[in-house]
Amino acid sequence: MLKYNVMCLDNVKETIVLFPVWEIQRHKLFSVTDPKLMKFEKIINDIFSLFGYVAVPDFLxxxxxxxxxxxxxxxxxxxRMLALKETFLQFIDEEIEKHRATLDRDNPRDLIDGYLIEMExxxxxxxxxxxxxxxxxxxxxxxIAGSETTSSTLIWMIYYLATYPEAQRKMQAEIDKVLPKGTLATLDDKPRLPYTEAVIHETLRKSAIAAFAVQHMASQDTTLGGYTIPKGTVINSATVFxxxxxxxxxxxxxxxxxxxxxxxxxxxxxxDGFFPFSVGKRQCVGxxxxRMELLIFSTTLxxxxxxxxxxxxxxxxxxxxGNPFFRRYVPQDLLITVRS
Known part of the structure; x- marks a missing residue:
């Protein structure tokens, strides 16, 4: 959930937008000012701002x-993190009660409805x-894990494409050739979008949002690269490096x-050397x-x-x-124009 501003200039035919943005309509003004939405956004941002502190005891x-x-x-x-967690859960509690009050068991609207039906x-x-x-x-x-990570990766991608316009042009040319305008990409389109897949993977590599993988513990004494690792040692991999x-x-x-x-x-x-979602039995379940979200959103944008x-x-x-464990982008202005 991102705030954005749109400026329509009299001397241009296109809408000029200050990034971040998820929705754009030509020649209209938008303002995300709903107090509840802004409160929720602040909770999420505050949680991520504390990751650099709360993760230290996990690593040590x-x-x-x-x-x-x-x-x-x-x-x-x-x-502070526990307080934010409780605030988040209270916020969600209100949403669950709204869903419960308006629940139609024959037409579930979303995950909350489906879960409530299953509970009953x-x-x-x-x-x-x-x-x-x-x-x-x-x-x-x-x-925290399934939404913010994907949106951050998309923003990193757009930052890279803005910085490397030739890569952006190649990606757009491929998308224009494979997907008629207004057509959403599907997983079946992936083999026909090799450059787009390359951009997604290069973004995952360069951004390395999860700078360090989830901790593991040595189940027995072992050696690795000439180093002795005693049983019970907490082990982590530095993805970003x-x-x-x-x-x-x-x-x-x-x-x-x-x-x-x-x-x-x-x-x-x-x-070799590429694991943005970690590896093994406990790699990212999402x-x-x-990957599907990144393909659909990037091609649509x-x-x-x-x-x-x-x-x-x-x-x-x-x-x-200030947050070595989760590599978030720095919020910055970006010039966005609607393609003719």
């Missing part, structure tokens, strides 16, 4: 043994695990979608959904819009400071 678990609980809460903002159908089942608390936590997961490792990637600091294409221009996925750096301004491709 021994801190729990040397620092009192009240110091941990203050020092790493754990108390299973209420007499002793093995029932569908409870309202889990519904609220599920919605929290969807927004692997994605920018010059031993694995040619000119890793460059945004170059062509690295994902073979000599025939076909998409060629690389396994990977398939995220590029079908109708051009993205550029505003005249006289610069665009930073460095992540927001």
């Amino acid at each position: 678990p021994w801190l729990h043994k040397v620092l009192p609980a009240f110091v941990m809460k203050r020092l790493f903002a754990l108390d 159908q299973r209420k007499d089942d002793p093995d029932n695990t569908f409870v309202e608390k889990d519904l609220k936590l599920l919605i929290l997961d969807l927004f 692997i994605h920018h490792n010059s031993h694995l990637w040619d000119n890793p600091d460059q945004f170059r979608p062509e690295r994902w294409l073979d000599d025939d221009g076909k998409f060629s996925p690389k396994k 990977e398939a959904l995220a 590029l079908q109708s819009l051009n993205f550029a750096i505003p005249p006289g301004k610069t665009l930073s491709l460095k992540p927001e400071p």
Whole structure:
């Protein structure tokens, strides 16, 4: 959920927009001023702003043994995060009650309706695990892990395309050829959109939103790369550094979608040194959904819009400071024009 402004200039035929933006209509003014929406947006932003603090004890678990609980809460903002979590759950509680009051069991509208129906159908089942608390936590997961991550990746993509206009032109040319205007991409279109797939993968590599993967623990004594790893050691992988490792990637600091294409221009996925969704049994459960969303949203945006750096301004491709664990973009102005 992003706020945006639209400016219609008398001396141009196109709508000029200040990014971020998700909806655009030609020659109209928009303003996201709904107090409830703004409150919800602030909750989400505040949660992400605290990640840089609350994640530290997860990476350094021994801190729990040397620092009192009240110091941990203050020092790493754990108390503030818990308060934000409760505020979020209260917000969702109101939505659940609205859904319950207007529920049509024959026509579920969304996940909340479906979950409430399932709760009711299973209420007499002793093995029932569908409870309202889990519904609220599920919605929290969807927004924090399943929504904000995808939207941040899309914004990173648009920042890169604005900075590298030739890549944007190639992507648009491919989309125009494969998808008639107004046609939404589907998974069946992926083989015909190799350059678009390359842009998506290069964005995932360069942005490396989840800078570090989820922690694991060594189940036995082992050695790796000449280092001894005792049983019980907490292990993590630094995704952002692997994605920018010059031993694995040619000119890793460059945004170059062509690295994902073979000599025939076909998409060629690389396994080594690339794991934006982690790997193994506990890799991101939402990977398939995220990839589908990135394909559909990116092609839809590029079908109708051009993205550029505003005249006289610069665009930073460095992540927001102060949060080493989640690499969010720095909010900046972007010039968006409707394609003729």
